[in-house]
Each structure stands twice: as structure tokens, then as C-alpha cells.
Amino acid sequence: MCQLTSIVMQDKNRKNTTNKPQQEVKTNATIDNNDTNATPHIDKDNDGLAEEGNHDDVKELLIIGAGPHALTLLLRLLEPEPDFLTEKERSRRDHHTKNIRSNHDVRCHIKNLIRRGGTNTRRKSNDNNRQRKKKQQQRNENSKSKNVSSTPPPLQLNDVLEGKISIIDMHGDWMSGWKENFDAIKIKQLRSLMNAHADPYDHRSLEYYAEMMGRDNELILLRHLTQRDKNFSELFNDFHELLINAYGIDNIVEKGYVESICPKESSNCNDDEPIFETKINYGIDNGGIKIVKSKRIVCAMGPNFISFTPSWQKDIIVENNIKSLPSNRGVLSPTEIVPWLKKQKQRQHNNGKITSHKHDDENPLRILIVGGGITSAQLTLLVASSSWCESVTLLQRSTCLCRQFDVENEWMGAARGKYLDDFWSLDVNSRAARLKEARRGGSISPEIFIELCSIEKQIYLKEETEIAHVEWTTTTSTCNKEDDNKLNVTFDDGSPSEDYDMIWLSTGATNTIMHYPPLVSLEKILPLQLVNGLPVLSKDLSWLDGQVINTEQEEPAWKRLARTRCWCMGVLAGLELGPDSLNLVGARHGSVRVAQAIRRDMMKDFKT
Known part of the structure; x- marks a missing residue:
């Protein structure tokens, strides 16, 4: 039963x-x-x-x-x-x-x-x-x-x-x-x-x-x-x-x-x-x-995406603060995109214009979305279907990578066990390299890519291209005689520069312990080996035994026990779980290991 x-x-x-x-x-x-x-x-x-x-x-x-x-x-x-x-x-x-x-x-x-x-x-x-x-x-x-x-x-x-x-x-x-x-x-x-x-x-x-x-x-x-x-x-x-x-x-x-x-x-x-x-x-x-x-x-x-600020953006941030531009102008970081969308939705609701009507007080926006992953593609489709958008350009620094998952299909199929065995046979430095190789940056599912290509009038895809320079340009509207600020973007492919109202950075970032203040404080007291910023954990995902670390003297018993009672899940467990540690498969994989460890450790406290 x-x-x-x-x-x-x-x-x-x-x-x-x-x-x-x-x-x-x-x-x-x-x-x-x-x-x-x-x-x-x-x-x-x-x-x-x-x-x-x-x-x-x-x-x-x-x-x-x-x-x-x-x-x-x-x-x-x-x-x-x-x-x-x-x-x-x-x-x-x-x-x-x-x-x-x-x-x-x-x-x-x-x-x-x-x-x-x-x-x-x-x-x-x-x-x-x-x-x-x-x-x-x-x-x-x-x-x-x-x-x-x-x-x-x-x-x-x-x-x-x-x-x-x-x-x-x-x-x-x-x-x-x-x-x-x-x-x-x-x-x-x-x-x-x-x-x-x-x-x-x-x-x-x-x-x-x-x-x-x-x-x-x-x-x-x-x-x-x-x-x-x-x-x-x-x-x-x-x-x-x-x-x-x-x-x-x-x-x-x-x-x-x-x-x-x-x-x-x-x-x-x-x-x-x-x-x-x-x-x-x-x-x-x-x-x-x-x-x-x-x-x-x-x-x-979850992953704490602290994006690298490119050189072209630094000057824009300063000028943006000086100009005090409205919310529908400027550059949005990854953490600012969803809040902006929620406010835009609320604004439409308050104005009673959830239908195809456009705002009376603004012209349709031209959006540039930077990123090569599934989120940037989904944002592109959303923006293209919105009444407040005139056009959207998706900018990718490499060729579009199409696949169903953010790792190769073999990691998800019947050969998953073999792939994991091969991964665990590697030393930690080779595992870190395999993580990068398996994920290969951003990717888009075939269905989403087909949908992107089917809306040619509103969506423009620029592959193998990056932003070379951005500057504010100001023009005066003939209708309301007010200044209109645009972001003039120059690309590194030699194509003509383009004007945009907003640039959305949906680029993601590399996750390391240094992006998590709680773990920075923990690591100072219980140091452990890091490879590309990721912790080397034990098999049950606990903070690795201090004896592996090169310390001048043996750790006290309470510190050694503390290491066995602190666990990491998600993207930071990548060196132990593999390239899908961040995903739902990684949640299942990690929970099996951590739950068994916790239940054994707490057994004495919950005896009946």
C-alpha cells in the first residue's frame, strides 16, 4: 500500500x-x-x-x-x-x-x-x-x-x-x-x-x-x-x-x-x-x-545573477541619472526586467487599456534585448506581442543554439547514468570544465526558435554581434515639441547604428560563492576548496571535511561536525551533481542526497 x-x-x-x-x-x-x-x-x-x-x-x-x-x-x-x-x-x-x-x-x-x-x-x-x-x-x-x-x-x-x-x-x-x-x-x-x-x-x-x-x-x-x-x-x-x-x-x-x-x-x-x-x-x-x-x-x-557591467553601459548609467529619464527609457539589468513588466501591466490595467490600444502619452517603444538564452527569447516574443512595442531586436554574440533542454539531450535520456559516471570519474578541475562544456551558454528550444522566425515584421535577430558603443541622442518631437531621448547603438558587425528606447540585458551571469553574502561569511569560518567559484562539496552535498583543506592545524571537533550539518543545493552543487544541478532534475537529485543525510543525522532527535 x-x-x-x-x-x-x-x-x-x-x-x-x-x-x-x-x-x-x-x-x-x-x-x-x-x-x-x-x-x-x-x-x-x-x-x-x-x-x-x-x-x-x-x-x-x-x-x-x-x-x-x-x-x-x-x-x-x-x-x-x-x-x-x-x-x-x-x-x-x-x-x-x-x-x-x-x-x-x-x-x-x-x-x-x-x-x-x-x-x-x-x-x-x-x-x-x-x-x-x-x-x-x-x-x-x-x-x-x-x-x-x-x-x-x-x-x-x-x-x-x-x-x-x-x-x-x-x-x-x-x-x-x-x-x-x-x-x-x-x-x-x-x-x-x-x-x-x-x-x-x-x-x-x-x-x-x-x-x-x-x-x-x-x-x-x-x-x-x-x-x-x-x-x-x-x-x-x-x-x-x-x-x-x-x-x-x-x-x-x-x-x-x-x-x-x-x-x-x-x-x-x-x-x-x-x-x-x-x-x-x-x-x-x-x-x-x-x-x-x-x-x-x-x-x-536560487542563482544570484550579478551581471558584469560592460564599458559602454557605465557612461549610460551616469547620463541616465543626470537626465532623470522616465521609466520607459534606459537600460534594464536582468533583475529589473520582470518588475518593469509588472508595472507596465499594472499601468495598462489602471488606464483600462489591456486590449490592443496604445498609451496616449507615449509612442510605441523600440526594444533591444541582449542575450542568447531561453529567457531572452521568451521576452522577445512577449514584447513583440505587446501593444506598447513597435519592434524588438534580439542580439546574440554567438549563433543561436537550439535544443530542448539547457544541456544536451543525452544528459536527460537513458544514457544519463553513464554521463554521470563519466562526470564523477573526473577530478574537480575537469568537472568544472565539463560543466561549461555541457551547458555551452544560452540556448533556445526549437519551438521557440520557430516562433521567433515566424514573426518577421516585429522581431529582428542579430547573431554573432555585440554592442560596440551606446550614446544618448535627443530629438524634438514636432507634435508636442518635447525632447525625445533615444539610445543610439553601434554594433561591432559594421552595420548602421540604430535608435532604441530601451536596452534589456537578459545575459545571465556566472554563479560563484562570492555572489552570496551568507556563504561568504560561512566560508570565512569554514574554508573549503573552490573551483571557478564553486565549492567542492561532499557526496551528500555537505560542506566538505576540513581535513581536505590545507590548514596549519587540525580543526576543532565542533567545526568538523558543523561541516557535516551544512548543505548546499542548486547551482552551487554543480561540481557534485553535474551540469543540470540548477534545474528541476538537479532539485530531485540533490534532495535525495541531502534528505537521507539529514534524516540520519536527526534520527536520534526524533526517536519515538
Whole structure:
């Protein structure tokens, strides 16, 4: 029999115990991320001093981030019978049928999700909640007595609701940043495998859910991979909303910005016990800056894209500030694009012109989008279909690279296990080179490329071209006799210069530890080897044993233990997980490793 992890429990006070500041935080325009490191609103009244909580209030686990990686991890921590298949096992379906659950069990699991995930079941009385908790404990005991003795026991939902396990994220809700980006850019189709999702029970559950709900037409067949490998974002979001409700973890994410992580030797436990003191800015209306203590910590932040500022842009920034230009003129960085789109949408709504009407107070805009990845292509399609746009040019410094995923198809197919074995056989420097080789910069799916080429009147594609020079030009309109500022762009291909109203930089950036202030502070106390800015982690994605580092003397016992209780997921785990560590497949891959490590480490604290 299949089993649902957690019974949905109604906690009348939990909304009051979560801190959700109301300040507006910038949203990253890059997709597949949940960046927790945007600049927060600083509480000036605190003068940078953090309020320290109760000395005895030490959390068992703190998870930083609430994107797909953090969600996938928490669900695997709660599920009594999780799918802990390795990626190699998962890619060889015909050779490990004994480890695959029956179709009946998976369908039973989906039915339980649907039964538990409805809003009606979340409004039961406290007596019914206690009965469910008792039944859950019985199921947990039954799962221990089965042939899963090698699987560490699950964590308890009640410990999450009571705050022993906390999730902190700058957006304040599960996958909120993800959903905002998808909605703003109007992304209808995911660029990931159909079996890459957060359900901890079985990797086929999204497919079964779609079939049982009559939505299998939202699963996309890739003939060259001979399976339905992609799905629509609406289906994906609905399924994950069901998971969040069914496992009872809605409304548990606290909104805040993590400023630093400082591991220390605990003065309240055994001499060798470490404590992580995390400095969190909850916002001026929700307590300001506080220190949160935890025994363990997981860094599941999304990519923090700090773009390189080209030389031509520096002068433009200075002149832009002098001119005090309106919001529809100038250069937008990757983190500024989605907020601009949201404001533009709101402006249209306020003016009652959501239809094809244009603004009366401005001419249609000419936009230059710089970037060679899927996000820049989707932005181009969005802008071209907008009433406020006259034309859009997509500028790429290389030839357009078309492929279904942001890595080669072989990494996603039946040969995935072999590719991973080859990757793990390399030393860390060779792995770093393989990461760059496998991703090859930005790429566009074939469907998106065909759509780009089909709208010739509004979209111009310039390949193997870069910006050589940009300067402001001012002309006076004959209609309203007001100055009109344009960005005159000179390209390095020798073509005539062009005037644009805006330049959008959708170029992405290289991720390194130095882009994450919390990890910079952590690395100062627990140094570890870096290759191209990425940390060399252990197999379970914990902060590598200090003995590998060339230190003058052996680390104290509490530091060695602290390394085993701090984990990294996502793009920063690339040297261990491979080139798709950032993606949904990487979320599944990483959660299997980290969840097993955490469950084993916390086993003694959750014995029944």
C-alpha cells in the first residue's frame, strides 16, 4: 500500500508565528530560480544591530530558500516512504523494476493527495487532527517495519508547524518567485523533464496525476526521446499546489532576507556541538534584523545573477541619472526586467487599456534585448506581442543554439547514468570544465526558435554581434515639441547604428560563492576548496571535511561536525551533481542526497 506522508493539520496560530514583511523586494528576471539574495529593505532604526532570540530556542533545521529545490527537499524529509532512487537507477528503467513502485501504488498515492489536498479537509476540528496524527504515527511505524530498514525515519509535520524546522525566503511563499517570473513573461511550457518535480513518492506521479485529471494533453511528446518528456507550466503549478496542501506545509514559509551565516561552538550543549547563527532581516514591520539559531542549515538559494557591467553601459548609467529619464527609457539589468513588466501591466490595467490600444502619452517603444538564452527569447516574443512595442531586436554574440533542454539531450535520456559516471570519474578541475562544456551558454528550444522566425515584421535577430558603443541622442518631437531621448547603438558587425528606447540585458551571469553574502561569511569560518567559484562539496552535498583543506592545524571537533550539518543545493552543487544541478532534475537529485543525510543525522532527535 502506498502512503501519504503527512496529514493536513489546521494550526490557528501558525499564520501569526510566521514573519512576512510587506516591503517590496526585487524579483530576478531569470527563470528556474528563487533568489534569496536581492537587496532587502534595511531597518535603519536598528542601526545594523541584530536582536538575538531566546538562547534556548535552537531550531533543529533551517532551510534558506522556498523554490523547487527547498520544496523537493522538505517533502522528502516528511515522506515515510520516499523515492530515494539514484539518478543512475532512475535512468535505467528496464534494469531496476524491483525498485520501481507498482502502478497501483502510484495511483493510490495520487488519490490520497487529491483527497488530502482539498480545502475542506484543511478545516477539520482539532479532534480530527489528533486522530489523523495518531494514524500518521501508526503509518510511520508500519513503514519502519517493512523492507525499508535502510531508510532513515521521516521528520514530523508537527515539528515544522511548531517552528523546530523553519523555511526562510525573500518572497515569503513556496515557489513565489518562480510563479511571478512565469506569469510576467507568460511562459506556458516548462523546459524540463516530465518526471522532474517535487513529489517525493515516485518520479512518475506528475504523469499519473495528469492522466487521472484528464489533462494528459498537457504532456508533450519528444519523439527523439520516445516519451512524453515535457509539460505545461499550469499543470506543473497545479500539481505542486496540491503537494503543498496535501503535505500540510502551506503558510509555513517566513519572509526575510538572510544576511550572514556564522557557525559557532554551542555553549548550551556538549562541547563538540555546533550552532549556526543566521542573521535574518525580516523587514521594518516584522521585527527588523534577528539572529536565528539552528543545529543544521541547508542553503537552497536560487542563482544570484550579478551581471558584469560592460564599458559602454557605465557612461549610460551616469547620463541616465543626470537626465532623470522616465521609466520607459534606459537600460534594464536582468533583475529589473520582470518588475518593469509588472508595472507596465499594472499601468495598462489602471488606464483600462489591456486590449490592443496604445498609451496616449507615449509612442510605441523600440526594444533591444541582449542575450542568447531561453529567457531572452521568451521576452522577445512577449514584447513583440505587446501593444506598447513597435519592434524588438534580439542580439546574440554567438549563433543561436537550439535544443530542448539547457544541456544536451543525452544528459536527460537513458544514457544519463553513464554521463554521470563519466562526470564523477573526473577530478574537480575537469568537472568544472565539463560543466561549461555541457551547458555551452544560452540556448533556445526549437519551438521557440520557430516562433521567433515566424514573426518577421516585429522581431529582428542579430547573431554573432555585440554592442560596440551606446550614446544618448535627443530629438524634438514636432507634435508636442518635447525632447525625445533615444539610445543610439553601434554594433561591432559594421552595420548602421540604430535608435532604441530601451536596452534589456537578459545575459545571465556566472554563479560563484562570492555572489552570496551568507556563504561568504560561512566560508570565512569554514574554508573549503573552490573551483571557478564553486565549492567542492561532499557526496551528500555537505560542506566538505576540513581535513581536505590545507590548514596549519587540525580543526576543532565542533567545526568538523558543523561541516557535516551544512548543505548546499542548486547551482552551487554543480561540481557534485553535474551540469543540470540548477534545474528541476538537479532539485530531485540533490534532495535525495541531502534528505537521507539529514534524516540520519536527526534520527536520534526524533526517536519515538
